[in-house]
Amino acid sequence: MIELENVGYSYGGGELLSEVSVRLMPGSFHFLTGPSGAGKTTLMKLCYGALLPTHGTVKVFDADMRRLDRDQTALMRRRIGVVHQDCKFLDHLPVADNIALPLTVSGRDKRAESENLAELMRWVGLAGRADALPPELSGGERQRAALARAVIMSPDVVLADEPTGNVDWEMSQRLLHLLVELNKMGKTVLIASHDLALIRAAKSQVQARVLRISNRRLQLAGSDL
Amino acid sequence: MSNGRIRSLLLGDAQADRVVPPSGFTAHLTLFASAAMAFLAVFALALSLAAGRLADRWSDELARSATLRISAPADQKAAQTNAALAVLEQTPGIASARALSDEEQAALLAPWFGADLPLDSLPVPQLIEVIEDDEGYDAEGLRLRLAAEVPGAVLDDHTRWRRPLVEAANSLRRLGVFSILLIGGATAAMITLAANAALAANAQVILVLRLVGARDSYIAQAFVRRFTIRALLGAAAGVAFGMAGVLLLPEASDAGGFLTGLGFQGAGWFAPLLIPILGALVAFAATWFAARRRLEEIS
Numbered sequence: 229m230i231e232l233e234n235v236g237y238s239y240g241g242g243e244l245l246s247e248v249s250v251r252l253m254p255g256s257f258h259f260l261t262g263p264s265g266a267g268k269t270t271l272m273k274l275c276y277g278a279l280l281p282t283h284g285t286v287k288v289f290d291a292d293m294r295r296l297d298r299d300q301t302a303l304m305r306r307r308i309g310v311v312h313q314d315c316k317f318l319d320h321l322p323v324a325d326n327i328a329l330p331l332t333v334s335g336r337d338k339r340a341e342s343e344n345l346a347e348l349m350r351w352v353g354l355a356g357r358a359d360a361l362p363p364e365l366s367g368g369e370r371q372r373a374a375l376a377r378a379v380i381m382s383p384d385v386v387l388a389d390e391p392t393g394n395v396d397w398e399m400s401q402r403l404l405h406l407l408v409e410l411n412k413m414g415k416t417v418l419i420a421s422h423d424l425a426l427i428r429a430a431k432s433q434v435q436a437r438v439l440r441i442s443n444r445r446l447q448l449a450g451s452d453l
Numbered sequence: 454m455s456n457g458r459i460r461s462l463l464l465g466d467a468q469a470d471r472v473v474p475p476s477g478f479t480a481h482l483t484l485f486a487s488a489a490m491a492f493l494a495v496f497a498l499a500l501s502l503a504a505g506r507l508a509d510r511w512s513d514e515l516a517r518s519a520t521l522r523i524s525a526p527a528d529q530k531a532a533q534t535n536a537a538l539a540v541l542e543q544t545p546g547i548a549s550a551r552a553l554s555d556e557e558q559a560a561l562l563a564p565w566f567g568a569d570l571p572l573d574s575l576p577v578p579q580l581i582e583v584i585e586d587d588e589g590y591d592a593e594g595l596r597l598r599l600a601a602e603v604p605g606a607v608l609d610d611h612t613r614w615r616r617p618l619v620e621a622a623n624s625l626r627r628l629g630v631f632s633i634l635l636i637g638g639a640t641a642a643m644i645t646l647a648a649n650a651a652l653a654a655n656a657q658v659i660l661v662l663r664l665v666g667a668r669d670s671y672i673a674q675a676f677v678r679r680f681t682i683r684a685l686l687g688a689a690a691g692v693a694f695g696m697a698g699v700l701l702l703p704e705a706s707d708a709g710g711f712l713t714g715l716g717f718q719g720a721g722w723f724a725p726l727l728i729p730i731l732g733a734l735v736a737f738a739a740t741w742f743a744a745r746r747r748l749e750e751i752s
């Protein structure tokens with residue numbers, strides 16, 4: 229699905245990530261952890277083509293990211309659902325339209341998908357908030373709306389960057405549960421999180437591998453969590 | 454571009470248009486600028502069409518002709534007319550010369566003095582219509598010869614004094630066309646500025662659209678469609694005001710002779726209807742290029 233080979237990245241100064249190699253196999257569940265500022269968000273961005281590696285290659289669906297032109301990158305993004313760390317929305321459109329945005333921009337008929345949309349909104353518990361504007365949502369509602377938008381195109385891969393960032397413990401459990409459900413449906417899931425308690429809680433629900441960034445390298449974390 | 458894409462570009466779907474938030478000031482700027490420009494374009498168009506009519510009339514109707522006027526006492530008029538015709542016949546460069554009949558002369562004077570003018574009782578000069586050939590004749594030489602042989606003859610060489618007028622009318626027409634081009638260029642510049650302002654104001658929106666997999670062409674279309682429609686509406690309003698203004702211009706009466714009305718005539722009334730379409734095309738192209746350039750910058 230997503231394959232990083234000897235990837236290095238630097239924003240201009242020293243290298244933030246070095247010699248990162250990892251493969252996300254179909255149907256796998258991964259956590260990406262590490263202290264704040266370690267480069268988790270950067271690594272996620274490399275995975276969906278918001279950044280290109282300064283070293284090595286990133287392959288998504290067997291295509292070298294560097295070789296994709298702008299249109300192909302757009303098409304690739306429709307196959308990857310991303311929950312961004314700062315959940316960017318179009319603030320002038322109601323929540324339902326924001327969740328349906330990937331359908332809109334890919335030219336799919338929204339009416340044909342309205343059943344899906346309604347079901348998805350029920351699934352994330354936002355059925356009653358369809359007409360609210362994004363600035364009116366609470367932190368947890370934003371995260372759930374972002375998750376719904378990430379999966380509306382039925383992507384094979386879901387990348388979630390700190391999906392439980394600004395929410396209380398109960399809400400983070402709810403969000404985790406949704407992501408585990410997605411994995412059970414066969415989707416490949418990668419969650420970046422610095423929240424070790426969340427990762428421990430997940431381990432009881434799903435077979436997850438934990439990757440850790442330390443000292444610019446990516447390691448597989450063992451039982452020391 | 455395929456048919457389907459052009460269709461979707463023009464009609465679009467309501468949802469696609471909403472992805473870009475309505476932006477007050479660029480919308481008003483575009484509406485106002487295209488209305489003002491269309492208003493001016495109507496007058497530039499009227500000017501060049503009128504100048505064209507003027508140039509055509511003067512150069513066609515009076516092409517290569519001159520008039521010889523013979524003012525002589527009634528008893529010598531016929532003799533001098535014949536003498537003048539003889540001189541003209543011998544002059545190189547003159548294709549034909551013909552004395553106007555009394556009826557023709559009366560018809561020429563009728564607009565000024567009324568139809569029932571007693572020509573016989575007035576000392577009206579005899580007119581001879583002279584048509585030159587391609588080479589033309591030597592007007593000064595002819596004048597000297599006539600002065601010697603036909604004392605009552607005066608050569609009135611209208612092509613010579615009308616030619617600069619025809620030229621003036623032609624430059625007026627070119628000026629009108631040039632103004633229309635300038636107006637088109639200024640419209641393109643203003644819409645480019647407005648489109649760039651809108652693109653910059655919506656950088657965040659563009660980023661979100663990108664992240665959910667929108668292609669550049671989709672994002673560009675959302676802006677292009679807006680600016681095209683605004684330019685079309687603005688220009689339509691400007692043309693309506695402009696044409697009302699032209700209607701209010703004083704009409705040139707036919708008796709006014711060589712002047713023509715500044716307004717539109719006949720099919721010319723339809724010409725301004727092209728202005729909103731051209732304005733929309735200009736807006737379309739300007740926004741398209743601005744958006745593509747901008748989207749390529751922010752990768």
Ligand SMILES: Nc1ncnc2c1ncn2[C@@H]1O[C@H](COP(=O)(O)OP(=O)(O)O)[C@@H](O)[C@H]1O
Pocket residue numbers: 239244262263264265266267268269270271
């Ligand atoms: N656009 C950028 N330009 C320069 N430096 C950046 C940029 N984005 C992030 N960084 C830096 O890269 C480092 C890692 O950031 P990030 O990937 O967001 O870490 P994490 O998500 O693990 O907290 C931080 O030190 C941050 O300051």
Ligand SMILES: [Mg+2]
Pocket residue numbers: 268269270313389390
């Ligand atoms: Mg981060």
